[in-house]
Each structure stands twice: as C-alpha cells, then as structure tokens.
Amino acid sequence: MEPVYLFNLIDRQKSWLSTRQSLVAQNVANINTPGYKALDALPFARVMERSALEMAGANPLHMRPAPGETMAAATKPADGWETTHAGNTVSPEQEMIKAGEIRGAFSLGTNLQRSFHSMWMSTVRT
Template identity: 45%
Template structure:
C-alpha cells in the first residue's frame, strides 16, 4: 500500500469541490432556461476509488465492534427529475442545498489542512 499524503488528498478534494461548485452555479444560472437539464459530477468517493485510496486496518482488532463494510456503503439518492413549467429539471432548493454542502466541505477541508499544518510546524520547531 502506498502512503497517503494528507495534503495531496485535501488538494484533490478542493479541486473536486471547485468543479462541483461550478456545476451547481451553472445549474442555478440556467434555472429559467427552457429545456435545460441539471448537471452533476460524479461523487468524490468514486474519484477516491480510482486513486486507490481505501480504508485498511493496521491491526487485527482495528475497526471491529460489529461494523461491516456494508455500513459504509454509499447509498444512492432518489433522483428528483421533476419537470418544471420551463421544461427543465433544475430545482432551486436542491441546488442551494448542494451549494451549502460544498461550502461546508470547503470549510472542513481547510480546517483539517490548517490543523495538520500547525501540528507539523510545531513538531519541526522542536
């Protein structure tokens, strides 16, 4: 197993969040465009799967206690393909919820990177 660099992983997620934010902004901008179909990008979990980042246990008793991999599986959301009066599939409520998720994910990503950076800086000062 290759080592996982936290900062590279955070940068990869930040790039993914930027692309998702751009797709959401395009959906909101075209909310009144007749015939427009909502754009969405693939989930970050699939991006991680392709980059071969997976959870592994380092000790035999690690990650036990009745937890199974099925509990960590991503459950697909119910698609909401309601056709609106303008004959498009953009629901502003959904897009605003997605925008809030992106904002919270950016904030979490930044907080984690900041905490690890501070820890590395403190440990290198000796």
C-alpha cells in the same frame, strides 16, 4: 500499509469541490432555460477510485497511460426533485442545499489542513 498523503488528498477534494460549485452555479444560471437538464459531479469517492493508479513510463517503449478523465468531465445528470413543463430539471432548493454542502466541505478541508500543518510545524520546531 501505504502512506496517506493528506495535503494532496485535501487539494484533490478542493479541486473536486470547485468543479461541483461550478456545476451548481451553471444549474442556477440556467434555472429558466427550457429543456435544461441539471448536472452534478460524480461523488468524490468514485472520482478517487477512477484515478487511484497513475502510470508513468521512463522509456518511449513503455506502455502509455490512457488519457485520464478530468474532474470537470466527471459529471452526471442530477437527480432532480421535479421537472417543469418546459423540461427543466433544476430545483432552486436542491441547488442551494448542494451549495451549503460544498461550503461546509471547503471549511472542513481548510480546518483539517490548518490543523495538520500546525502539528507538522510543531514537530519540525522541536
């Protein structure tokens, strides 16, 4: 069984949530732009599957890892509820729901990190 790096995992999720929040903000900013297609981030589980293994080489003759996909590039067209006559697929209600989900996930991650940090500190003190 491999160790779980909880703090690293929470940091990666926060980075993904920041990317998703930026996409939500971009969608809301373009709510009246004709032809704009709403974007959303790939689910966090898929992002983690894609970046599960990281290769590194100590020798220049070793295999080099392919350029990895950044979380900002891991986007997909959002599943819109409706499309306007101008071709815009941004739904204000859907974007606000996403923003609420992001806020809740940030809070959960922060609370988990705080709890595990205090448990870790209590074991170090004794």
